[in-house]
Amino acid sequence: MNATSPIEASVESIARRQLVAPVLLFLTGHRPLAFAAAHVLALAAPVADLLGQRSVMQWAEILSTADGLAHLEAALNTANASKA
Numbered sequence: 001m002n003a004t005s006p007i008e009a010s011v012e013s014i015a016r017r018q019l020v021a022p023v024l025l026f027l028t029g030h031r032p033l034a035f036a037a038a039h040v041l042a043l044a045a046p047v048a049d050l051l052g053q054r055s056v057m058q059w060a061e062i063l064s065t066a067d068g069l070a071h072l073e074a075a076l077n078t079a080n081a082s083k084a
Contacts, residue, residue: 006055007062007072015079024076031069038064 014023030037041060048056062068 006058007068007075009055011072011075011079014076015083018083020076020080020083024073024080027069027073027076034063034069038062 045057
């Protein structure tokens, strides 16, 4: 993933708002739904693109694989550790 990926941008925003722990809890609890959420995002991506939300398909790709979700959690854990 490049430095301007949606993961990096989201983690920066989450860390700035000090919401890393709640987001990690949410991700852990909803891990089984990530694949279904990815497909919903993939269906919504064309409409979202028309409305100016360009990263919806990238999020669909991230959530559709276990590696993408693990990368998101690792980035959040790193952000959480750097705050402590």
